[in-house]
Amino acid sequence: MKKTHFLLSLVALGFINSCQNIDEIAVENQKQQEVHNKTVNVTNHDGRPFSTGIPVNAKFVAGPGGSVLMQGFYWGVPDGGNWWNTIKGKITDWSNAGIGAVWLPPASKAQNGPYSMGYDPTDYYDFGNYNQNGTIETRFGSKTELEALITKAHAENMQVYADIVINHNSGGQSEANPYTGTNTWTNFTGVASGKFPRSYNDFYKNAYGNNDEGAFGGFPDLCHANPNVQDWLWGRDDSVGKYYKNVMKFDGWRFDYVKGFGPWVVNTWNANVGGFSVGELWDSNVNTLEWWANNANSSVFDFAAYYKMDEAFDNGNLNVLNDDMMWKRNPFKAVTFVANHDTDIIYNKMLAYAYILTHEGYPTIFYRDYEEWLSKERLNNLIWIHNNKATGTTSILYTDNDEYVARRNGYNGNPGLVVYINNSSTWQERWVETSWSNQQIKDFTGHSNWYPTTQSDKWVKIQCPPNSYSVWSLNQ
Incomplete structure (x- = not known):
């Protein structure tokens, strides 16, 4: 319900007009x-x-x-x-x-x-x-x-x-x-x-x-x-x-x-x-x-x-x-x-x-x-x-004021993903631990043109554009 915190009972048109004013502010x-x-x-x-x-x-x-x-x-x-x-x-x-x-x-x-x-x-x-x-x-x-x-x-x-x-x-x-x-x-x-x-x-x-x-x-x-x-x-x-x-x-x-x-x-x-x-x-x-x-x-x-x-x-x-x-x-x-x-x-x-x-x-x-x-x-x-x-449970891999990286750990054969959110004004790169060994991954958002391959220990470097996000999973 629209939360306008009434202190009075409903007066129909007044009620609607006040809510429309709030909506106009949101539109602007x-x-x-x-x-x-x-x-x-x-x-x-x-x-x-x-x-x-x-x-x-x-x-x-x-x-x-x-x-x-x-x-x-x-x-x-x-x-x-x-x-x-x-x-x-x-x-x-x-x-x-x-x-x-x-x-x-x-x-x-x-x-x-x-x-x-x-x-x-x-x-x-x-x-x-x-x-x-x-x-x-x-x-x-x-x-x-x-x-x-x-x-x-x-x-x-x-x-x-x-x-x-x-x-x-x-x-x-x-x-x-x-x-x-x-x-x-x-x-x-x-x-x-x-x-x-x-x-x-x-x-x-x-x-x-x-x-x-x-x-x-x-x-x-x-x-x-x-x-x-x-x-x-x-x-x-x-x-x-x-x-x-x-x-x-x-x-x-x-x-x-x-x-x-x-x-x-x-x-x-x-x-x-x-x-x-x-x-x-x-x-x-x-x-x-x-x-x-x-x-x-x-x-x-x-x-x-x-x-x-x-x-x-x-x-x-x-x-x-x-x-x-x-x-x-x-x-x-x-x-x-x-x-x-x-x-x-x-x-x-x-x-x-x-x-x-x-x-x-x-x-x-x-x-x-x-x-x-x-x-x-x-x-x-x-x-x-x-x-x-x-798919799967969530593991937070890294956070600071501007960056956030989390992994969905996959489930029932689905590989899951790694999401990288960058709230800064510049491109960022970071090494992260994935769920995948020796596998090529890609950014399914299309924001990055990297196609990196994870190391045998599942670590890989990924990137994220400024004030944006990238989402990585197996290239399949």
Whole structure:
């Protein structure tokens, strides 16, 4: 959810305008970044193109390195009901590039109707097929268009993850509330779908207590302790989770603002519904991230790595990449990222993408980075490297303020790789210990024209251009 730290309840247009102002600042920053991130042709020095992972008319097939997730939206995508069609039109290219899943914005009808980004949910079963909150379609389109998008993704062997907002609701009618002694906007008995009707006892404070772990922005705070709420979220055959999975055919979940409720909520959802899940726990403390992931039985976004990358690549201190991160604690529960719809603070993004796409964890590509702001050719090359070479555990070989070298140790016959990141203004060279004896290697990014052969003791000298990266593996 967009973190604007409200101290007032939602005023629809004011809410959207304030968030769009934040987005405009990010756009201006990225325009400046475009000058910095020039497109470089990815070619061999004998004229042959390096593989960027885009075969002709290929469906996504997971490689030895796993998969890559695309965040298929940004804050303030064009309104008018065309976004589902826009994403549908990109699915084949994303699949061809080696992207295995797409994360969509909250898909159901929200209070701000045709202008809402979905984080103020009213009716979880209205995907743009009921006339309420001033519109039939959502900001993103109709239910039919959403279903067509999901069908297209599945035809390309891609998964689709739904953004699930279950901390709070918005858009209810006013009703007398005996627990507050006032009227509250907690009457959702008239939602157009007729499913998951709610009243004051489904929100804090109520018969189950005064509050749970956290509230957000003055919205009515959903009470997960109430059996009626549990039943409608994950228990019933037509619960929100099971409807999304079995009827709409979503494959997984990105849970919004999980600081607002206990990790048992996500754990119970996953046990009853299934599918991939990742939580947005906005916290740089790796102990907190690991605690939540274990108790939620879920992946979690690696905010520890996110802030370390900002310090490393933007502040000239690559030594901090030795610090602890969620992907180091448990790579199978770490979703790494460089930017998203909420936060976009890293300037040297290509170095950050080189980091997450060669390291452990489940890397995420941000829509605007891929489609608008950075070199798609360079990102496709890194995606190919991730899917085909980034295997095995990680060994950090060297760090200083400007240089970082790490080795993926390979797995199940795949040779792994060595990644060299150089944040200085000059070419750098360094002797490193690889996993390979007496074998020729090459830089799969095309940044270096060296084809060195490793010594019998597995050592070799590699190089890296200024403010860039190289990725080395067996020349095969």
